[in-house]
Amino acid sequence: MREVNENVSAGADQRATGEAIERGGVGLTVSDLLAKVTGSAPPAESAPATQDADELAAAIAAVAGRYVPAGHLSPDADFFDAGGTSVSAVELVSALQDELGVSLDLDEVFADARPVALAKGQPHLRATATAVPEVAGPVETRPTVVAARPDSAPSAAVPERADPVATWTTPQSAVATWTTPPPAVATWTTPPPAVATLTDSAPSTAAPERADPLAARPTRRPAVQTGPRSAAPSTALPETAAPVAPRPVPAPAAAVRPHNPPSAPTARPEDLTQILADLALADRLPFTASPDPVPPRRVLLTGATGFLGSHMLLDLLRHSDAHVHCLVRAADEEAATARLGEALKKYGLPWSSEVRRRVTMLPGDIRRPRLGLSDDLWNTLAHELDSIVGVAAAVDFLRGYQSLRTSNVLGALTLAELAATGRPKPLHHISSIAVFNEVGILSMGEDDPLAHIDRLVAGYDQTKWAAEVALRRARDHGLVVTALRPGGIGGHTRTGAYNAQDLSSGLISAFGRFRTVPAFRYLNAAPVDWVSRVAVAVVCEPDAWGFDYNLTGVPNTLDDVVGDMAFGGMHVRVHDWDEWRVDALARLAADPIPELAFLSRVLQSPTALKLCEATLKGPAATADRTTALVEALGLPPATRYDARAQLKTFERLAGDGLARLPQKDDQPYLWFSENTEGSVSPVAAGPGGTNPGGAISDEAISDEAISDGPIPDGASPDGASPGAATPGTPCPMSMSLTLSIASMHQLVTERRVDVRGEVICPALHPEPLTVARGDIWIRPEEGIPHRHGLRHQLLRCRLELTDPEGGRWWLEGHKYARARRDIWRQTRALTVRLGREGEPARLAGEVVVPADSYVRDQIDGIKVDPRLTSQEKRAAKLTWLAWFGLEMGRGLLGPFARAAADLLDLRRPQTPTEHHR
């Protein structure tokens, strides 16, 4: 769902103009604040330092501009919003180091990727760098900052925090009024005091600011955990400062930090500040009446080019009569149409005139005031639409709150503003189960309390939390808001379309590749088709509006997943999460897979790891209201997202290079040997001649020509081909082959078995011929006879052979089922033809598996991958025998069934008398 933006830096100018527009005379509206908050606020004080920072910000922006699609980036625009990718962020960091001498940690870039924010960190680093000149890398630099902080908080450090303070100016007074008596309300306002401290103290004492985010990770945890309980901080300032102060010794801090980077269980205070400021924006929404309880006719859908959004677009069209307006980021309508079409096709969804006639494009941007629409269009929409569905969100587990909030929080508030303006409309907001994504949360029910915001670390989790909480506040303005919270959204059960950016795609691929899974409790995931269908049902059902729904389906337990993968022939071993992570990272480093690069970045990012950990260790989400709704509306009930449902997705993942299906060269899953003996005789060129490569139409061996009954060894299958008018002397031939399968998946989808081994045929070559490539297809083409008749195909064998001189030969063999009593022989006799590559058949004949070796080799002699446990081996062997036996049985039955039907048809047609007519 993460979208690439083309013109954010251009949008910055429009924000400034947007800021100038006064609307309604009732103070600031959401869009005004949006404009203010998104970075165009004037820098506060301390001119020289600010100037310095501004210059640096401009320099950083100039460098960063090279890595975004637009080619330039304004200092207050977010690098990722402008289209920068995780890969280009890595490049940017090294470029900044090389060209500007600016040392940045990659995590800092992800946390807040505006050049102004990046520049703010720099004077500090420089100052400390002079103090401690030896330290080069950012990792070593940080402890010194921590150490330096308590005493080295001079005025020079102050302005760095100016920006959040500035953005706070408007809401601050409101906040301040209720945070001024902190001791009284300390039990529940612990985060606000911290905030208040920051804002109040910034100009005067200015102690924490730049060092704070760094210090926050190791130090703030005790503060927050003890905070609510101790409940009587005289002021918040000593409270936050205290844990830092007793630890001025640089060495231990330096020793601890690099080894324990993910131990940051709390949010950064400036993020909390920002979150509270954003929540306050909801208070500016207009009051509104209730919408008419009728199914929608005109729907605004955002995020239609994303994974869930595109599926919801089609479901909206299918299951309602609505016309859908799609807000798509593009320069004009034509580009928007092209972009939507591309997205739908990418996800295997139809894109035709029938779809286009019910969709209207709105080129715009969720991150801009009034969605980047003209005032006329905005007003028209406000009065015409009767439903708003907000799916658009920036989904990136690496980026921080500052970087994601414009899309995920302010965008949601803009939609709320549109919903509350003009005709009352319900707003259906796609939230996420991430709002519960706190390590150690006890339950995730639809009406359970959300996570503690100060314990959400990943920016994505924070933005989804903030958006949902802000919209809860909007409910108090009369707005009907539905929060739909999907968990993991798995690939489509029918098309296999998946979300390449989604973590679960990467994890599933890694599970299959490495054959290991981390120990998790539950995976709250549901396939996209079900999530989309239920979400659309909520949108179309007025009685369902205004509630919270968990669209998490039936959670998968660890045992379920392990069992599923074993069912698919992929026996996995369970590892501890940390062990798994280290192991997976090592494997990804040793054998880099470009398609999985994002996974290794996630596994290395401390914040994203927290998110993973919370996800994997979280409880099962419950969804009582959703279940009741699904039942009431007669929708398909949620089922576990099991192996069968994931199959298509897995195939598609494998096709795109993320996952990997077992292949021919791997250690086979199961194998056994097959020895055949028989004879061949020369084929005269002529009608029996064949082109070896292709069509079967040359299959000249007619039904009747095949001799009946067992052929004595060494005897010629007489008249094997009409072409063999003058058969030469029959020549013995034998094959000793090894048949193997790489996975059961190969059997079920391709019905194919791999063949290796050698063929001894003195008539072709005195030495044995080696099988260069060989395949056997069981019951090819459903057994449809080559020619009209009762001779059904039972098995087809195609071998490419090489002789010791390098000559290349082909062998084509078939087993046939016929309505005759020699069934046992039909299963063993292979009619073969051989020839030189590119030439017609030279020899034809029949080879048979000797009856005594059949059971010995092909049932008792089955070998299974030694890495499996003995239980798994037995299961594998039985599965193969059952599958093969059933297929052969069906194949053999075919001709008999036809013969029997012919007998039945001999009866005289009866003429029933139906009296009532």
Next chain:
Amino acid sequence: MIFRTTNPRTARPALRKVRTTTTLRPLRHRLDPARVEEIPFRTSDGVRLGLTRVDPGDRAPAHDRPAVLLLHGHTASADMFLLPETRNLVDALLDEGHEPWLLDWRGSCRLPYNETGGRYTYDDVALYDIPEAVAHIRTRIGDRSLFVVAHCIGSLTLSLSMTAGLVPGLAGVVSQGVFLTPKLAGRTSLRMTLAGELLKSRIDHIPVDFRKVGLRSKYTPLFALASRKATCPDPTCQILHNSAWGTGASLFVHEHLTDATHDRLADLLGPAPLWILPHLRRIELARTVVRWHDTDHRYRALPQNALDAAARIDTPVLLLAGSENGLWLDSQRLCRDVLARRQPQLDVTYTEIPGYGHLDTFLGRGAALDVFGHILDFLEERR
């Protein structure tokens, strides 16, 4: 016992014995009646069929207006392309400037033959109905291109006509559900055979409308069997969706039908004759379309085995199938594979509609979005 139940007192008057001519049930549509032209059409073996032309008006210039012949499935009728309650295929074709022609071949439920035992086999359809309708249309459209969109048995018999060379020069064929290689589930095949053999001396067709046969009838056990494990209480829906005329297959994905279509199922699909089963069984067991009449030389124009004669196909073919087709399973994919191997020169493409069953590819409320786009794109490319 119940099989022998006959009650002459409740028997309805045998209307067909009074009438001397066959009348077609009127079409149900929401088109302008002036634009729907019913053509009296009788095949050379004397069977009255229905042929309907829908005038596209001035949506496309008359000279550049490809004709599209729509062939329904057995026991369905041209109504299946004209559903008034949803966006139907005729609407979509008209909007794209095509001229739809609808043939009610002798298996249509608008005609009485299925029910009253005017016996026929699929050979008759392939030899008379389709080629003669095509010839008739050609006399009207001149040298404009003619496409065929065919469903189920309509498509299966069309494949027999095509491989016999009786409908040369089509601009393209869209086949839904099944084409040259019919494949039924083993269970369906077995039940079809068993039920056919057990019932054929007692009844000659399986009705779908419970209201027309009543509770006290010899068909009641069939409806009772069809209701096993059914989720929908409607007996018509049960015998179609849950049982496909007693064979145990499923004809459509229940959720895809609108309520209006669901309530009209008995109009859209009629009774299935049992006497067609031997031919159907022969075709299904051979996994290819085969001729029934081996000794009747009137049918010698038809190939003994359509797949062997597939080289005669002279037009691009689009094979469509729902991924959840409960009746013909993955016959279309099989057909694509077999033709790609045996007749690689043919222009055959296969498109799977994810999540769709058999009938809902035309009757479903989302069919316009999910299915018709593929058809229209195919027609547009070869216009």
